[in-house]
Amino acid sequence: MICVLTGGTGGAKFVDGLRQVIPPEEITLIVNTGDDLLWWGLYVSPDIDSITYVLSGLLSRERGWGVKGDTFLCLQAMGQLGEPTWFHTGDRDLAVHLLRSRLLAEGKTLSEATSTICDKLGVKARILPMSDSRVETRVDTPSGELSFEEYFVQRWYQDPVHSVRFAGASDAEPAPGVIEAIVSADAVLVAPSNPITSIGPILAVPGVREALRRARGKVAAVSPIIGNAPVAGPAGILMAAHGLPCSIAGVAKAYEDFLDVLICDTKDARAAEALRANGLRVECAQTIMRSVEDKAALARTVLSFAVGGLLSEERVSGRPAARAASDQP
Numbered sequence: 111m112i113c114v115l116t117g118g119t120g121g122a123k124f125v126d127g128l129r130q131v132i133p134p135e136e137i138t139l140i141v142n143t144g145d146d147l148l149w150w151g152l153y154v155s156p157d158i159d160s161i162t163y164v165l166s167g168l169l170s171r172e173r174g175w176g177v178k179g180d181t182f183l184c185l186q187a188m189g190q191l192g193e194p195t196w197f198h199t200g201d202r203d204l205a206v207h208l209l210r211s212r213l214l215a216e217g218k219t220l221s222e223a224t225s226t227i228c229d230k231l232g233v234k235a236r237i238l239p240m241s242d243s244r245v246e247t248r249v250d251t252p253s254g255e256l257s258f259e260e261y262f263v264q265r266w267y268q269d270p271v272h273s274v275r276f277a278g279a280s281d282a283e284p285a286p287g288v289i290e291a292i293v294s295a296d297a298v299l300v301a302p303s304n305p306i307t308s309i310g311p312i313l314a315v316p317g318v319r320e321a322l323r324r325a326r327g328k329v330a331a332v333s334p335i336i337g338n339a340p341v342a343g344p345a346g347i348l349m350a351a352h353g354l355p356c357s358i359a360g361v362a363k364a365y366e367d368f369l370d371v372l373i374c375d376t377k378d379a380r381a382a383e384a385l386r387a388n389g390l391r392v393e394c395a396q397t398i399m400r401s402v403e404d405k406a407a408l409a410r411t412v413l414s415f416a417v418g419g420l421l422s423e424e425r426v427s428g429r430p431a432a433r434a435a436s437d438q439p
């Protein structure tokens with residue numbers, strides 16, 4: 111069993127690779143819910159949705175979020191009614207938000223609602239929200255405190271950031287299965303997601319960091335930072351707000367209490383050498399995921415570093431990339 115901590119678009123790309131090289135039944139995903147929001151009265155969980163769509167083959171790889179080929183008629187109609195339209199939800203995507211909201215209104219937990227939606231969409235991997243309690247990522251800026259989606263989607267992450275906090279985290283409990291999945295996995299993989307706002311909320315749930323420290327398997331993280339910049343998005347700004355350098359050293363520092371292996375890009379070979387001198391195992395690989403093949407290759411490489419001989423060559427080479435290639439948007 112492989113456990114993956116993930117959130118956002120970087121994580122979704124990585125999981126798209128992983129699903130090509132190991133059977134989905136052997137993957138448990140622990141997903142950030144700090145970005146969740148109420149939109150038009152519906153409960154939207156953007157990172158759970160992205161991972162659900164990746165694993166059901168529904169994700170629009172073009173956009174990196176939402177359902178491929180989706181239409182936006184409801185969005186248009188809501189705009190005509192004077193409702194806000196800055197957060198884009200496609201029509202098929204909305205069906206998932208409607209179903210999740212109904213299940214929650216009936217008293218189901220977010221884990222139960224997620225499991226029901228996964229079953230209906232044929233997802234065979236296990237997707238666990240980090241917590242069933244509400245934990246909200248709040249970004250403190252000179253214009254006041256913003257929710258993550260306000261900061262990222264509505265305002266295009268243009269505001270300077272003083273700090274980030276995870277409201278509700280100290281009282282939250284990990285969702286059922288989260289701690290066991292981390293502790294008992296053959297390897298725990300931290301996806302190349304934003305370390306502050308995608309992985310940070312998961313780590314803020316009490317008990318998660320401690321579980322990572324006592325995990326039976328190795329904990330391996332893929333760096334979302336190459337050189338001194340993220341591949342995309344505001345990770346650098348947010349890391350700086352937390353006193354972390356925007357570099358692989360900053361990623362290593364964010365995960366220092368539990369990390370066994372850091373996988374960084376081959377362009378960071380020199381920085382990797384410096385980190386190794388401090389005693390961390392650092393491996394270099396091609397980490398930019400542009401194509402379906404890139405994603406599968408990175409997943410294979412990360413698995414080989416994290417589990418080595420535990421998975422046979424045949425298992426790790428897995429399904430042909432051609433199948434996933436047919437899932438283009």
Ligand code: GDP
Pocket residue numbers: 117118119120121123262302303304305307308332333334335339340341342343344345397398399400
């Ligand atoms: P956000 O966009 O900052 O909210 O962060 P997400 O967690 O959604 O994922 C984006 C993160 O993934 C960014 O920090 C990117 O640098 C990283 N990322 C995106 N694509 C790639 C890639 O192909 N390779 C690597 N190594 N990182 C990536």
